[in-house]
Amino acid sequence: MGCSWLLILGLVLNVAHCLEILGLDGYPNLEVSRNVTAVLGEDAYLSCRYLGDSLIQTAKWKRQGNSKGTAKSLAGFRLGKPFGRDNFSNPESLTNLTVQMKVSSVGVEGEYICEFESDEENFFASVFVSVVARPHIQILVDAETINDTHFQSVSCSAVGGRPTPQISWLVGGLPPSDHFFTVNVTETLHSNGTSTLSSVLRFPTRLQDENSVTCVVQHPTLPQPELTTAEVESYTRPNVTIKAEMVQRGENDSWVVSCVSSGGRPDTDISLALNTTEELHRESDTDSDVQKVSVYLPATEHEGRTVTCVFDHPKFTQKESRVLTLPTFYLSGVQLNSELGNISDDFQATEYLELQEGESDVVIGLEVSGNVPRYNIICSKDDGPLPEGVELVGMSLVVQGPVEHQHAGLYECVVSYHHLEAALRFNVTVKAPVVHSVPPTIGVDLRTEDGRWVIECSAADAVPAANVSWLLPEGVSEDFWFNSTSQNGSHSVRGVLLLPACSPQELTAECVINHPAFEEPENRSIILPLCARPNITISASTEWKDGHKHTKLDCSADSSAPAAAITWHVGNSDDNISHVTEAEVQADGSVSARSSVHFLSSLYAGQNLTCTVQHPSLEAPERRTIHLPVHKAPLLSVSLVQQQDPSPWLAVCRCRGEGVGKNLAWILPENAKSQTSLHSEYEGHMLEARLTYQFPLARHEGQDLSCVYQFENGNTEKKTVHVPRYYITSLRVLNHTTPLKSRYTAQPVVHRLSLHENHHNQKILLRVEGNVPEYNLNCQRSDGSSVPMEGAAMILQSERTDKGLYTCLASFYHHTATVNIQVEVINESEQFALMAMICISTASAILLILVVTICVCCKRNTRKEYKKRESVSALTALMHEPTSPQVKKSAATEKDSKEYAQLVSYSIVIDVKSTV
Secondary structure, three states: OHHHHHHHHHHHHHHHHHHHHHOOOOOOOEEEOOEEEEEOOOEEEEOEEEOOOOOEEEEEEEEEOOOOOOEEEEEEEEOOEEEEOOOEOOOOOOOEOOEEEEOOOHHHOEEEEEEEEEOOOEEEEEEEEEEEEOOEEEEEEEEEEEOOEEEEEEEEEEEEEEOOOEEEEEEOOEOOOOOOOEEEEEEEEOOOOOEEEEEEEEEEHHHOOOOEEEEEEEOOOOOOOEEEEEEOOOOEOOEEEEEEEEEEEOOEEEEEEEEEEEOOEOOOEEEEEEOOOOOOEEEEEEEOOEEEEEEEEEOOOOOOOEEEEEEEOOOOOOOEEEEEEOOOOOEEEEEEOOOOOOEEEOOOOEEEEEEEOOOOOEEEEEEEEEOOOOOEEEEEEOOEOOOOOEEEEOOEEEEOOOOOHHHOEEEEEEEEEOOEEEEEEEEEEEEOOOOOOEOOEEEEEEEEEOOEEEEEEEEEEEEOOOEEEEEOOOOOOOEEEEEEEEEOOEEEEEEEEEEEOOOOOOEEEEEEEEOOOOOOOEEEEEEEOOOOOOEEEEEEEEEEEOOEEEEEEEEEEEEOOOOOEEEEEEOOOOOEOOOEEEEEEOOOOOEEEEEEEEEEHHHOOOOEEEEEEEOOOOOOOEEEEEEOOOOOOOEEEEEEEOOOOOOOEEEEEEEEEEOOOOOEEEEOOOOOOOOEEEEEEEEOOEEEEEEEEEEOHHHHOOOEEEEEEEOOOOOEEEEEEEOOOOOEEEEEEOOOOEEEEOOOOOOEEEEEEEEEOOOOOEEEEEEEEEOOOOOEEEEEEOOOOEOOEEOOEEEEOOOHHHOEEEEEEEEEOOEEEEEEEEEEEEOHHHHHHHHHHHHHHHHHHHHHHHHHHHHHHHHHHHHHHHHHHHHHHHHHHHHOOOOOHHHHHHHOOHHHHHHHHHHHHHHHHHHHHHHO
């Protein structure tokens, strides 16, 4: 019975071990990139790493052949030495089969297998490589004319793409409408596995207003759609007009009538029509965007004629016309200028004009009524020539010198233009002067001009002329002049005094007027105010040129004339700094003086610069001082930016300051691939340069990255940032489970647990052991379907379909850990049967142990009794005489026979135990 239970227990353990083997992953302890997309003409990386504890003897990459079971070794380790062939590089190590593959053709697409061999077993996994090709984009514009309609075709080709690219069009930022745009797409397959997609956009030029179209190419190898713009011809509606202007050719006047078209594209068809059959002189002129067709028409021959311009353009729905009617000329008459005065008209053909004897600078103006472009004037006196001293100047008769009696008489002026003519007759009489003493009208005016005071003292309309003079303080430099005019027998005298606009003291100027009508001279006084002090301002500005900071200082002084004198000094030094000074006179007569100095900021950093202003209104020069700051050193900082898994990490190096250059560099470990980008932006005069290094976490985990900034003088500054080292030791199941162990390792491989049927939303709690700050956790069934998760718990509905093997994966970048869970779903009847079996098995085991214990105890007691009898029989044998066994047997008593029988029985028991 004991042997039967031992056999049953061994059978149960063997079945459990078989179930454990069936539940294992076919490719354990391997980290592999399952699917790889490679670009034709570039390099791709195949990654496969063994993470187990077995001692790997050989490792290799091979490609699945066309026939079943055939494979070709491409790279790996043979006899401890790496090898690589057919565009494959040597792998990194015996447990890391990461290789670089040159993608030279589409034929490299297919399934690749990495295989690790140890003494116990083989490990292998497959990787599928997909090959894509980046297309080359070409664009071409062509034009043609069909039935007088101009068409344009824009061809856009994506050459050598795989898979086939997508091509679309944008016109004015929008897809082309189907109203008049047509798109024709063709595809050409190439022998190397790539293809060319061509799209042709065709449209009539007159219906499209944009001067460019854009081809949009989309392809998996392009991070964003590729936009290629082509310039195309477009039509523009012109502005059309008609105009006429008068020109003179020799003695003849002509109208130049022009038909003008501007801003149109293409050129406008222009024709000019005139209601006459005579041959005309026409001219055409095209200047940039302006077209002009002109015709010359004699003015007198085409009075009142109509000229029509006809314009034709593709943008016009019909021809447009512009009409112009040329004017008809006329001369209404000639009359004297009404401003003269003393003109009388007796409603007859002759006008009368009275002049004063001795009057000077007399001008008799003539006014012509009409619309003629020009005319001729001929004047005569008493049917003869004009008297001496009288001349025809333009449209006026000018009497040179004083008026005399010989200037009196009948004047006639005839105005003519070709066949048009008008005449004026007027009688001039000369009146003798009457002398009366008339006092002058005195006026005084004060103003500033060109930085000086202008004082004007006038004695106007006096008979006879007044005498004007000036009284000034001693020591004042002055400049004055006088002039006089006469009109209608009265005289005006004007005296002008010029004084400096700025004076350190208050000045008084006095004008003295003498005249026979005055009993005593008349005086007029002018007090000149003190000069206003200049308004002084100083400002500073900086700019950067070729990496150096330059400073510009401006010192301005707004004052009355003259302009202020400005100089520059450094600190307390008397040495002048080279500067540029300019002065500007304002509308109010003030003067603005401005002085500027330019220098390298480092030349006077930390020092004071002084602007000194000198002006006649100042008793002593005034100074304005500005302090130049010391240039601050740039600020360098480094930081790490963790992006969302699986994005690469970023190491950011920032350098901020004035005049910061772009001499930033990351010091990376050997064989590290640099993927850096430099970005800089200005905030006023501050420049912030940012150098970003993008890397996968596995490359520099646990290492220090240093950023170095090099100054122009050769000095450097370095900042270091540490990349943390992360790990995930295991993924634990917190629910009560029964571990099933592998024959090759003592660690549990599958955790078995049971769920009650029809108990919804039961949770399997998981916990990630490690130091990662965060992780991704997901679970899948053996068929690959996902399981709902709530935080770190797997949610099951406890249905029959939930039974099976589950694999949970926790990952943080390249750190991963997995756990396999065998879920059993039992109902109440099955649970009762299982409890009964457990109870029966337990009772049987206890009974078996009890029986074995009793047997052992009995055998120990029997062994003691046997030893005692054996010692007695030995003593008895010594007391008998030595005889043969037969004699002993025959001489034995009945009591001795019983003891012998017991010895034999005990011997059998010993044999049985020995056998067990």
